[in-house]
Amino acid sequence: MTDQQHPAPTGRRLDLLADCSACFGLCCVALPFAKSADFAANKNAGTPCRNLQSDHRCGIHSVLRERGYQGCTVFDCFGAGQKVSRHTFGGRSWREDPQTAGQMFEVFPVMRQLHELLRYLAEAMELPKARPVHAELRRAFDGIEELTLRDAAALLAADVPGLRAGASELLLRASELTRNALPGKKRNHRGADLIGARLRGADLRGANLRGACLIAADLSGADLREADLIGADLRDADLRGADLTGALFLTQSQLNAAKGDSATRLGAALARPAHW
Incomplete structure (x- = not known):
């Protein structure tokens, strides 16, 4: 939704950064939004936003806030959009292959959750004080990353809540190790x-x-x-x-x-x- 560019994070995976140029505008189609302070209009899931252009780019990107689409400016897919577009569905867009559009739109929010977990796990592995859990973080990261490379059916069958719970426990341990090393209460x-x-x-x-x-x-x-x-x-x-x-x-x-x-x-x- 944002077309925004992020700085390349030192030591972090670049494929966990949104690249709208490599995506089929999935966040602008797959996800619903309701008219509110964050969105100027209603939109159903699976329906293209009225501002989405034929090249899958936002037609009002430079003035989203001014046009009432603040919600778009705070959305981040963590690179899930390009993964689904280019890998899961092999570079064929929902416009080119309407028969798979529904499945693509279902896979996108699942992939986003998995990429969000990968982003947090990648950061935790950079924390020097969290070294005691680095090996477990790496195993969790590798397992989730392997899942993101599977086909649409496998992604839709994934136990995302279970994966999130396991990752959350490790992230909390990494956080505590880092914060407890600081002086004071x-x-x-x-x-x-x-x-x-x-x-x-x-x-x-x-x-x-x-x-x-x-x-x-x-x-x-x-x-x-x-x-x-x-x-x-x-x-x-x-x-x-x-x-x-x-x-x-x-x-x-x-x-x-x-x-x-x-x-x-x-x-x-x-x-x-x-x-x-």
Whole structure:
């Protein structure tokens, strides 16, 4: 949905980055959306977005936010789109082969979940303090990657919840090993409701913010170094002047949903959103 370019993350797999030029616009067709603050119109699953062009590119990419499609700017397929387009279905688009379109649209969200897990596992394997679980992380990564190379039937039959549960346990262990190596007491806000919370300048270094709801929270000037942000909802969170260097499992889509500025500090693997 975004056509956005991401910086090449040091040491991470480039095939886990979205490449809209190699995709058949699957996120713009396969997924539904409802008219809301994030989308200017309703769209059913399997129906092409009215802004999708014949070349599978977005016709309003440069003005998505202005046209009411903010939701598109915060979506990330983690490279699933090109994997399904070029590998699973061998480079034949849903326009060229309508008989397989339905199956392609079903496979896409499954592949996206698998690629998201691969992205987190790849990051965890880069954490020096998580070395005790690197071997297990590698086995999990290799197993999921092998699954992504199978045919559509195998992907649709995959136990994604089971794979997610196993990966989540390993990612938590990697996170704890990394955060526990930091000095001082770390805050635990796992799954907390922090909507609109006033956390300006807060010391959240090494904090557990997994799955925390931080919608519209004031995190300006906060220290979020090595904080675990996997699954945290950062929509409209104020990150101006915050330090996110080394934040664990922070994704580009989370940043795109938040507010920041030139003083927000980011790791090398993440890009400063254009709207900041």
